Every structure is written in C-alpha cells, then in structure tokens.
Amino acid sequence: MSQPExxxxxxxxxxxxxxxxxxxxxxxxxARLLRKHGYxxxxxxxxxxxxxxxxxxxxxxxxxxxxxxxxxxLVAYSLGGLVVQQMLRDNLQQKVGRIVLLGVPLSGCLAARxxxxxxxxxxxxxxxxxxxATKTDSHFPxxxxxxxxxxxxxxxxxxxLCPRKQNDTLVCVEETKHPDVSAHCVLFVSHTSLVLSxxxxxxxxxxxxxxxxxxxxxxxxxxx
Numbered sequence: 298m299s300q301p302e303x304x305x306x307x308x309x310x311x312x313x314x315x316x317x318x319x320x321x322x323x324x325x326x327x328a329r330l331l332r333k334h335g336y337x338x339x340x341x342x343x344x345x346x347x348x349x350x351x352x353x354x355x356x357x358x359x360x361x362x363x364x365x366x367x368x369x370x371l372v373a374y375s376l377g378g379l380v381v382q383q384m385l386r387d388n389l390q391q392k393v394g395r396i397v398l399l400g401v402p403l404s405g406c407l408a409a410r411x412x413x414x415x416x417x418x419x420x421x422x423x424x425x426x427x428x429x430a431t432k433t434d435s436h437f438p439x440x441x442x443x444x445x446x447x448x449x450x451x452x453x454x455x456x457x458l459c460p461r462k463q464n465d466t467l468v469c470v471e472e473t474k475h476p477d478v479s480a481h482c483v484l485f486v487s488h489t490s491l492v493l494s495x496x497x498x499x500x501x502x503x504x505x506x507x508x509x510x511x512x513x514x515x516x517x518x519x520x521x
Contacts (some may be wrong), residue, residue: 309394310366311336311505314357316375316400317423320344323492324374331372331497336505339364345376350425354384358391370394370505374492375401379429381424385438395508396452397501399491400468403475406430408458408467437477446497446506447473448486465491482510 305478311331312504313324328338337399341360345353357380371393378401385391402409409430412418419427429435437443448465463470465488474481486494503511 299418301325308366309336309505310364310369311330311338311458312364312369312371313338314321314342314371314373314377314381315344316373316377317345317426318375318422325457327372327374328491331502332503334498334502336370336457336502337366339369341377341519345380345423345425348425349395350379350383350428351387352410353380353385353425353467357381357384358388360391361391364515368392371398372501373401374399375427376429377401378403379425379435382435385441386435393441395442395444395505397504398443398478399501400448400465400473400475400488402472403435403445403447403478404470404472405432405451406472408464409467420439437475442478442508443475443478444480444482444508445475445478445500446491446500446510447481447483448455448488448491449483449485450485450490452487480510481509482512484493484512 313328315321315324321340324340328340331338341357343353343356348439371381378398397435409426410423412422447470449463449470451464451466454466459469467488470483491497
C-alpha cells in the first residue's frame with residue numbers, strides 16, 4: 298500500500314457490531330488487528346441477547362450519528378449483522394461505507410431453531426435471535442456494498458446442531474449467503490475464530506478497501 302493510500306485509510310472509521318456474547322469484549326482481538334491495517338476502530342458496546350432487534354438497532358443508529366466520519370464502515374459479527382440490517386431498514390437516510398458480515402445468518406438459523414425446541418432454549422438464545430431464526434426474506438436497502446465471510450470449521454457441536462451442513466459450528470455456510478450480498482467467501486475457521494483470525498481481518502480489510510475479498514470470492518446471489 299502506498300503512503301497516500303495508508304494516510305487516507307488512517308482517517309477511515311470502522312465500527313464493530315457484536316453478536317450474542319460478551320457485548321463487544323469478544324471483538325477486542327479483531328479491533329486490534331484492524332487497527333494494524335490503519336483504521337480508526339470503534340466498538341458498539343451493546344449485547345443484543347436480551348433486547349429485541351429493533352431496540353438494539355436504534356441504539357446503533359444513535360452511535361453512528363455521533364461519529365466524526367460521515368460514512369463509517371461496519372464489521373458485524375453473527376447476530377450483529379442482523380442488527381445492522383434492521384438499523385439500515387429502519388433508518389434509510391443512514392450513511393455507511395462498506396459492510397463486512399462475519400458468520401451472519403442472513404437466511405434463518407438452523408442451529409437456533411434446533412436449540413429453541415429444547416426446554417429453555419428460546420430464553421437461552423434470546424429474544425432477537427429467536428425472532429429471526431426462521432426468517433428468510435429480510436433485505437438490506439439498495440445501493441450498499443456488502444461482503445459476507447463464512448466459516449467452515451466445525452467442532453462436535455456443529456455436527457449436532459447443523460447435521461450434514463457445511464458450518465462454522467453455529468451457522469451454516471448457506472445461511473451466510475443472500476441476494477443483497479455482493480461478495481462472499483468461505484474460510485476454514487470456526488464461529489468463534491471469525492473474530493480472532495488474522496486471515497479474516499485481512500479479508501475484511503481488503504473488502505473495505507476494494508469491495509472484494511482476497512480469496513475464494515464469489516457472487517453470493519449466484520449460489521442461491
């Protein structure tokens with residue numbers, strides 16, 4: 298990368314949006330990796346587990362409204378990607394840069410549906426995920442550049458929750474594809490490793506800079 302390109306990149310902001318988990322603490326390594334690529338990195342410190350999707354989306358919109366940069370890029374992990382989708386649908390005037398989704402179940406979530414069938418399962422996965430586990434028709438507003446990264450390394454739990462499906466332990470690869478996604482790639486990482494992997498951060502950086510991934514890039518709509 299040339300010096301002018303690096304200087305320009307160091308003025309660009311990336312906002313990280315967490316999924317169910319530690320409310321942003323689980324994105325610490327990813328934030329550090331993206332800072333090494335020259336970005337100003339902010340984290341949306343909200344856990345969408347117990348809130349409904351619309352409420353969390355509104356909080357994200359309020360955070361973006363006070364950012365100094367006009368069009369921050371978004372990197373969203375797991376359920377955080379659905380928070381981003383809801384936020385953009387509810388706030389059509391919201392300006393954002395490129396969007397990178399990490400292990401986001403855009404077309405329903407088989408693992409969540411299976412967990413919901415056991416006693417206490419619906420409470421365990423939370424209100425937001427339960428509300429979208431069976432949804433396959435949600436769309437992003439037009440005109441956005443969206444890249445989706447899926448993981449394909451699953452532990453034993455993935456064999457139980459997503460049998461006979463390529464998955465990252467919690468989310469099936471096919472669930473990360475969507476007609477609104479302009480580029481899609483599959484990396485050999487687990488769901489947890491999506492926010493720990495240097496390879497993932499390099500591909501996220503490449504998409505933010507160029508609108509394409511480094512490896513295995515494909516038009517997601519062609520795979521549906």
